[in-house]
Amino acid sequence: MMKFLVLEPNERVAKMYQKFFEQKQYQASIVQDETECMKTFEVEDFDCVILEKSIFVENKRLEDQILEKNPEQKILFLSPYMNMDAPGISRVTQEIIEKPFAMVRLLSQIQFQKSKKILVTN
Numbered sequence: 001m002m003k004f005l006v007l008e009p010n011e012r013v014a015k016m017y018q019k020f021f022e023q024k025q026y027q028a029s030i031v032q033d034e035t036e037c038m039k040t041f042e043v044e045d046f047d048c049v050i051l052e053k054s055i056f057v058e059n060k061r062l063e064d065q066i067l068e069k070n071p072e073q074k075i076l077f078l079s080p081y082m083n084m085d086a087p088g089i090s091r092v093t094q095e096i097i098e099k100p101f102a103m104v105r106l107l108s109q110i111q112f113q114k115s116k117k118i119l120v121t122n
Contacts, residue, residue, distance in 0.1 A: 009033065
């Protein structure tokens, strides 16, 4: 069973994620802030971490903190506002899904791109 960690502060969107992953019989831990995200990540293993955007926590990007703990961790960004040329994000690892996206498309993209570390979707 695949396990996802999703950082989503919007309660309505978080419920949508939870319902979708449950229907697909995947496990999802939905967290509302960066601190809760790191605490959860440090005690569990996840197939993929889903972030809305690149977030700085104590002068360091959250995705960098995650990769320091697990360099092999898959990270998926979902944001129409993320700069595709942002430093530290390789063009090779970017995938684009236009928002609003269908959850089924999101899941198939995750499954298809398991070998990439960081995915960026719009």
